[in-house]
Amino acid sequence: MKILIIEDELQLAKSIRQYLQRENYLCEVEMDITEGRSMIEDFAYDCILLDINLPGGSGLTLLKELKQDKKTDGVIIISARDALEDKVLSLKLGADDYLAKPFHLAELSARIETVIRRRYLQGDSQLSYDSLVIDTLARSVSVDGETIQLTKTEYELLLFLMINKGRVITKNAIAEHLLGGSALYLDNFDIIYAHVKNLKKKLQSMGGSIKTIYGTGYKFS
Amino acid sequence: MKLLHYTSLRHLLFASLLTLISIPVFYVLLNNIFVHSIDRDLGLQAAQIPSIVSTIQTPADFKLWKELDNDLDIQPADSVTFHDKPFTIQKSPSGQAAEEDFRILQKKIEILGRPYIVNIESSLFEKEDLIQTILTIQLGILVLLLAGTVGINYFIHKRIWKPFYDSLAYLKAFNIESNLAAPQELKRLPISEFTELNQSIQQLSIRVRRAYDSQKEFIENASHELQTPLTVLKFKLELLVQQKDLSQDQGELIGDMYREIEQMQELNRHLLLLSKIENGQFASQETVHVQQVMGEVTEDLSLLAEAKDQEIVKESPPEIVQLSGANRTLFKIMVANLLTNAIQYSPPGSRITIQITGRYLLMSNPGEPFWDVRDSIFKRFVRHNQQKGNGLGLSIVQTIAKYLHYDIIYDYSNGCHQFKIKWPLLG
Numbered sequence: 078m079k080i081l082i083i084e085d086e087l088q089l090a091k092s093i094r095q096y097l098q099r100e101n102y103l104c105e106v107e108m109d110i111t112e113g114r115s116m117i118e119d120f121a122y123d124c125i126l127l128d129i130n131l132p133g134g135s136g137l138t139l140l141k142e143l144k145q146d147k148k149t150d151g152v153i154i155i156s157a158r159d160a161l162e163d164k165v166l167s168l169k170l171g172a173d174d175y176l177a178k179p180f181h182l183a184e185l186s187a188r189i190e191t192v193i194r195r196r197y198l199q200g201d202s203q204l205s206y207d208s209l210v211i212d213t214l215a216r217s218v219s220v221d222g223e224t225i226q227l228t229k230t231e232y233e234l235l236l237f238l239m240i241n242k243g244r245v246i247t248k249n250a251i252a253e254h255l256l257g258g259s260a261l262y263l264d265n266f267d268i269i270y271a272h273v274k275n276l277k278k279k280l281q282s283m284g285g286s287i288k289t290i291y292g293t294g295y296k297f298s
Numbered sequence: 299m300k301l302l303h304y305t306s307l308r309h310l311l312f313a314s315l316l317t318l319i320s321i322p323v324f325y326v327l328l329n330n331i332f333v334h335s336i337d338r339d340l341g342l343q344a345a346q347i348p349s350i351v352s353t354i355q356t357p358a359d360f361k362l363w364k365e366l367d368n369d370l371d372i373q374p375a376d377s378v379t380f381h382d383k384p385f386t387i388q389k390s391p392s393g394q395a396a397e398e399d400f401r402i403l404q405k406k407i408e409i410l411g412r413p414y415i416v417n418i419e420s421s422l423f424e425k426e427d428l429i430q431t432i433l434t435i436q437l438g439i440l441v442l443l444l445a446g447t448v449g450i451n452y453f454i455h456k457r458i459w460k461p462f463y464d465s466l467a468y469l470k471a472f473n474i475e476s477n478l479a480a481p482q483e484l485k486r487l488p489i490s491e492f493t494e495l496n497q498s499i500q501q502l503s504i505r506v507r508r509a510y511d512s513q514k515e516f517i518e519n520a521s522h523e524l525q526t527p528l529t530v531l532k533f534k535l536e537l538l539v540q541q542k543d544l545s546q547d548q549g550e551l552i553g554d555m556y557r558e559i560e561q562m563q564e565l566n567r568h569l570l571l572l573s574k575i576e577n578g579q580f581a582s583q584e585t586v587h588v589q590q591v592m593g594e595v596t597e598d599l600s601l602l603a604e605a606k607d608q609e610i611v612k613e614s615p616p617e618i619v620q621l622s623g624a625n626r627t628l629f630k631i632m633v634a635n636l637l638t639n640a641i642q643y644s645p646p647g648s649r650i651t652i653q654i655t656g657r658y659l660l661m662s663n664p665g666e667p668f669w670d671v672r673d674s675i676f677k678r679f680v681r682h683n684q685q686k687g688n689g690l691g692l693s694i695v696q697t698i699a700k701y702l703h704y705d706i707i708y709d710y711s712n713g714c715h716q717f718k719i720k721w722p723l724l725g
Contacts, residue, residue, distance in 0.1 A: 086526050086530065088530040088533075088534075089526065089529060089530055089533065092530065092533035092534060092536075092537060093533070095537055096533070096536065096537055096540075099540070157522065157525055157526065178525060178526070178529050179525065179528060179529040179532055179560075179563045180529075181532070181536060182533055182536045182537070183536065230601065244540055245539045245540050247536065247539055247552075247553060247556060248553065249553065249556050249557060249560065250536070253560075255601055256598075256599075256601045256602055257598055258564070259598065259599050259601075259602045259634075259638055260602075261560055261561065261564050261687070262602060262638055262641070262642055262687060263602065263605055264605070264606070267605065268601060268604060268605035290539075290544075290549060291546040291549065292545075292546035292547065292548070292549030292550035292553065293539050293544065293546075293549030293550070293552065293553060294539070294549075294553075
């Protein structure tokens with residue numbers, strides 16, 4: 078999978094690249110709008126991470142050009158401005174998703190995964206690992222062909238862990254994925270622990286694939 | 299006490315005092331002048347006596363004189379005491395019952411070889427009348443003068459102090475966020491003190507606004523600039539967590555750091571939001587469906603409530619409550635902050651009630667009273683019992699309520715914190 082990161086903050090771009098490269102993604106980083114434009118014109122990417130505030134112009138201009146050229150690259154706008162207008166405008170211009178800084182890398186990777194799957198693997202809404210299968214369209218989960226009843230929270234939790242397969246997901250990232258901004262107001266992560274425990278129990282034989290990394294979080298592998 | 303009343307009262311007091319003092323002074327003065335002139339008359343009369351005495355040759359002449367001249371009373375020198383100076387006595391004139399004041403001048407004479415004392419008298423009755431009349435006139439003039447002074451004073455003051463009151467009204471209405479112009483110079487009395495005052499106020503307000511704007515800008519820029527390094531820091535920690543040989547202790551340390559960074563980012567976000575609202579960067583032309591927004595917020599925060607085993611109960615009318623001229627994003631943030639606050643400050647297992655009517659939204663949750671911060675509950679960075687959060691949540695609620703022209707009321711009753719957001723009557 079080829080990913081293009083257009084982001085003027087080198088450290089941010091480097092971290093994103095480092096995180097994503099673990100999952101067979103090939104990442105390229107461009108730091109200004111001109112370079113980004115020439116890369117988009119010359120190559121096709123599975124997903125483009127586009128910052129709005131760039132030296133030389135707005136990332137949204139690039140998005141517009143991309144859509145005018147009828148390119149099918151998936152686009153996720155990442156912006157430092159947590160402004161609703163930006164989000165609305167980005168989606169209206171044809172971006173697949175919008176993520177306001179600060180976000181978790183795990184969240185970003187989940188969004189990229191979703192965008193890529195939606196755009197290129199149409200019809201294949203299934204995500205599987207061993208005998209565990211998630212159908213994202215029907216929002217159903219099965220182990221060894223047997224459907225498992227999960228609550229909404231448990232489903233979201235499992236999907237998030239599976240998409241970030243092989244990586245350690247901090248409890249903070251899980252909390253924020255499930256609770257959004259209100260995660261900060263949790264007194265402790267007991268609720269995450271409780272939901273993971275229930276999820277593991279329901280997954281029976283596959284429950285063991287959710288591993289607890291003590292002190293940090295969880296890992297699906 | 300108003301300036302006008304203060305000065306008018308002082309004038310009135312002074313004028314009354316002057317009147318009160320002037321009445322006896324005038325009386326004494328007039329009395330003296332009058333008595334003095336009568337004494338002079340008596341003296342003139344007395345001066346004529348020797349020439350009359352010199353014409354008296356016989357006792358018959360003497361008797362005739364005594365009978366003819368009623369103003370004179372001639373007594374033998376040894377039967378009365380002699381006074382050198384004129385004096386006043388009270389006596390009833392012949393044929394009248396009431397006593398009157400008389401002025402008497404005595405003079406020693408010798409008639410037919412025997413000493414006599416002549417009493418020359420003059421009634422003071424007219425004098426009383428005259429003094430009374432004069433005093434009445436005097437008093438009338440004084441009262442008129444007094445009323446006039448106070449009246450003129452009052453009107454002049456009203457006019458003179460007008461610029462002062464204009465400036466005062468401007469200062470009272472002064473709001474750092476609005477751009478109210480300072481009172482104009484038009485139609486002004488050319489009084490330099492007021493012109494200076496007005497100019498000083500204008501300059502002061504310009505300086506204050508500039509300082510306020512630059513402070514706002516600073517907060518916004520600082521928050522913005524902090525966002526990127528904090529994000530980088532967070533990303534690096536997320537990468538660090540991926541290390542395979544990380545011990546549990548190390549993992550926990552990273553988790554703690556992570557949480558602190560998130561707190562800082564939340565603080566930043568809140569500060570940015572506050573300055574955006576204060577800069578008027580949110581349009582308020584949307585129509586907000588109150589129940590719908592409340593539903594979304596409850597959904598978003600359901601896990602937070604679940605973490606504390608709390609129940610959120612909503613009561614709302616069957617008809618849709620819609621608010622026009624609002625901003626959906628801001629309204630949602632406001633309600634979400636209130637609910638987050640309610641969840642935080644109520645004990646585990648409690649019940650949070652949200653009541654929606656056509657006029658208001660009332661959120662109440664049980665909890666210990668905030669005696670220590672009760673009056674400053676909406677102030678920035680005020681927290682109770684070291685709760686999580688940065689103490690900006692309620693301040694944002696208040697700022698948004700003000701921005702959307704809603705009233706926000708906090709109350710504590712029956713062991714419950716109650717926050718009520720009242721909007722203007724729909725229609």
